Amino acid sequence: MEPKERLIIDNFFSIGHFDWEIKDFNILTGEMASGKSLCLKLVHFVEQIFHRNIFLTSISRDTFKKEVFYNNLAEKFNAVFHSANKENDFQNTSIEYSYTYLDTTFDLCAKWNNDTKKLEWNSKYINKRLNEWRGFFSNGNAPDAARDVRMQIHERLTHDFSSTFPIGVEFIPASRAIAAIATPSDIPDSFLESFIKGDKPFVLDFDDVSDKKVNKILHLKKITVKKKKNTNEKTLEAEALDGRKITPLELSSGQQELIYLLLLIRNLFQTSFTYGRTISVLIEEPSAHLFPHEQKETIEYIVSIYRELQGFDKRNKARFFVSTHSPYVLNVINNMLKKGYLIKETNDCTDETKKEQIKKGMEKLAFPHLTVDEISAHFIQKKVVSMINESENGAYLYQEMIEKISQDIENDYKNVKKLLRQLKE
Numbered sequence: 001m002e003p004k005e006r007l008i009i010d011n012f013f014s015i016g017h018f019d020w021e022i023k024d025f026n027i028l029t030g031e032m033a034s035g036k037s038l039c040l041k042l043v044h045f046v047e048q049i050f051h052r053n054i055f056l057t058s059i060s061r062d063t064f065k066k067e068v069f070y071n072n073l074a075e076k077f078n079a080v081f082h083s084a085n086k087e088n089d090f091q092n093t094s095i096e097y098s099y100t101y102l103d104t105t106f107d108l109c110a111k112w113n114n115d116t117k118k119l120e121w122n123s124k125y126i127n128k129r130l131n132e133w134r135g136f137f138s139n140g141n142a143p144d145a146a147r148d149v150r151m152q153i154h155e156r157l158t159h160d161f162s163s164t165f166p167i168g169v170e171f172i173p174a175s176r177a178i179a180a181i182a183t184p185s186d187i188p189d190s191f192l193e194s195f196i197k198g199d200k201p202f203v204l205d206f207d208d209v210s211d212k213k214v215n216k217i218l219h220l221k222k223i224t225v226k227k228k229k230n231t232n233e234k235t236l237e238a239e240a241l242d243g244r245k246i247t248p249l250e251l252s253s254g255q256q257e258l259i260y261l262l263l264l265i266r267n268l269f270q271t272s273f274t275y276g277r278t279i280s281v282l283i284e285e286p287s288a289h290l291f292p293h294e295q296k297e298t299i300e301y302i303v304s305i306y307r308e309l310q311g312f313d314k315r316n317k318a319r320f321f322v323s324t325h326s327p328y329v330l331n332v333i334n335n336m337l338k339k340g341y342l343i344k345e346t347n348d349c350t351d352e353t354k355k356e357q358i359k360k361g362m363e364k365l366a367f368p369h370l371t372v373d374e375i376s377a378h379f380i381q382k383k384v385v386s387m388i389n390e391s392e393n394g395a396y397l398y399q400e401m402i403e404k405i406s407q408d409i410e411n412d413y414k415n416v417k418k419l420l421r422q423l424k425e
Contacts, residue, residue, distance in 0.1 A: 003101040003164050007046065011092040013038055013081075018384035023376040025306060027333060028323045029387070029399070030380030036323040037174070038081075039380065040282045041191070043321060045080055046097040046108055047280055050166040052076050054153055059146050061137040064130045070121045077110070077119070080190065090119045101161045129156065163277045164317060170199065172264065174284035177256035180236070180248035195260075203263045204234040206270070213304075214262045217297045218255050223263070254289040258298065261286060265305050268318065278317040287326040295328045303336060304368045327402055330387075332367070333377070334396050339369040341394025 005022040009015050014035040022043070028036045045052075053072055054063075062068055083089040095110040106125045113120045136149040157166060173191040179200050203209065210223045222239040236259065238246050251259065265281065286302060287295040302320065309318035324330070342362065349355045372395035377387040379399045387397045 001102060003099060003161070005099050006097070007039075007043065008094070008096040009039070009042065010094040012042070012095065013089065014382070015039070015380070015384065016382035018378070018380070020378065020384075021376060022319070024310075024317075024319045024374040025303070025370060025376075026319070026321045027330070027375070027377040027387075027397070028321070028380055029325065029330065029378075029402075031401075032325070034380040036380050037284060040171070040284060040321055040323055041080060042095070043280065044169050044171050044282055045077060046095075047167040048169050049073070049108060050153075050157065051168070055150055055166070059149065061134050064134040066127065066130055069126070069130060073121045074119065077121070086119065087117055093119060099161070099165055101164055104160045106161070106165060132156075165278065168279045170264070170268075170279065170281045171195070172199070172261050172281070172283045172286075174288060176260060177253055177289070179260050180251060180256040199264050200260055201234075203260055203267065204236070206267060209236070209263055211263075211266055213301060214266055217262060217294060217301060218258060220255070223259070252289075254291070254294065257289045258286075258294075262298070262301065265302060268305065268309060278319070280319050280321065282321040284323050285325065286322060287324055287329050292328045295326055296332050299329045299332050300336075300367045303333075303370060307368045327406070330377075330397050330402070333370065333375075336368060336370040337372060337375070337395050337397070338393070339365055339367065340371040343369055344371070 007018075007020045007022060009018040009020070011017075012035075014033060015038060018039065020039070028039055030036055053069065053076070063072070078086075090112050091114075093110065093112055095108075097108045099106045104125075106123070108121065108123045108126075110119050110121045112118070133149065133153055136152045137145050154166075171191055171194065173189070173195055175189075175192060176195060178192065179196045204225050207225065209225055215221065215223065218238075219241060220238045221241055221243070224237050224239075225234055226237045227234055236248055238248075238251065238255075238259075240246055248256065248259070261283065265283075268279070268281065283302065286298050290298060299322070302322065306318060306320050322329075339362070342358070346355055346358045346362070349358070372388065372390075375388070377397050378384050379387050379401065381401075385399070387399045388395055389398045
């Protein structure tokens with residue numbers, strides 16, 4: 001049975017209401033500052049609760065006192081979601097997260113408390129287990145106790161959720177072009193800092209980073225990892241199509257934006273997590289600074305990696321979250337949905353001759369497929385709406401505002417053309 005994951009957001013900064021049933025492949029679009037990144041960062045935060053508060057931090061018996069645990073959680077939340085006036089920003093905020101596997105649900109919620117003037121966190125699942133987890137410190141706070149406690153908590157989670165939770169998360173932020181040329185000390189943004197400090201070295205640890213598909217998208221002949229002289233510091237070096245050797249600083253803005261993103265997801269097959277086998281990959285604006293053709297190639301590559309990961313190891317689960325402003329990306333996803341529907345209809349076809357003809361035709365469709373059952377797609381606004389529509393030819397993505405923008409551009413063109421015609425009469 002597949003787990004069910006849901007995030008309900010009410011009155012959180014720019015988002016009025018969003019009831020999100022999270023699927024294996026998730027698309028968010030919307031106007032600038034509508035809240036796409038907020039949604040991705042909130043998913044990152046709730047899915048990382050055990051990593052942030054238990055597995056990747058120092059713990060003691062006192063960590064699992066109820067007040068201490070939730071205060072630590074609130075402190076980490078406030079470090080990510082900055083607010084100069086919490087009472088004004090969070091007074092009507094409600095966040096409800098749930099992850100259900102079989103008969104067990106992990107829940108996490110936050111609501112504003114008018115008495116304490118705080119956004120307060122709570123979880124029925126955690127409350128039931130805090131005393132048990134404190135009891136795991138049978139030897140007090142001995143040096144090895146924390147390690148043993150982490151393993152016991154992980155065993156409990158594995159028992160409850162069969163290794164589908166906790167979730168390892170890779171967050172690939174916007175403005176990642178700076179990762180090609182900057183060091184963590186230069187970066188005030190925690191997500192960019194984490195990307196440069198953690199994900200960039202992960203990519204540079206591989207001796208062979210050059211990849212035919214990645215090179216094609218980046219318009220490069222070859223990518224290599226080089227060590228700087230007199231230091232152990234590693235960096236990328238690329239060979240342009242004309243044979244020139246170029247440093248990350250000399251890459252174009254589009255290449256800088258893409259190079260670590262593509263190399264990171266290419267190597268997701270090599271990624272492993274000590275705690276849990278499920279991974280969420282959250283990608284902000286993969287189409288930034290790209291010509292439409294490269295936008296098409298990039299989203300197709302991301303989905304192809306997603307497809308490969310689905311069949312790579314059935315014990316591991318990979319889910320993707322993508323935010324975008326690009327109508328080209330949405331159109332390419334529509335093509336993938338159509339292909340997914342075509343595959344389903346072909347498999348159900350009883351005419352064997354026709355089935356073979358269609359299968360041969362599909363071999364020419366080089367792009368991957370998606371199915372409506374594995375995808376969520378939302379337009380982020382004050383009240384978030386789904387973009388998935390059904391038709392007799394399968395599901396497709398559509399949003400009236402995006403269509404209106406195209407119509408407005410066409411109307412402007414017609415009006416200018418009409419005036420030009422009048423001028424020449």
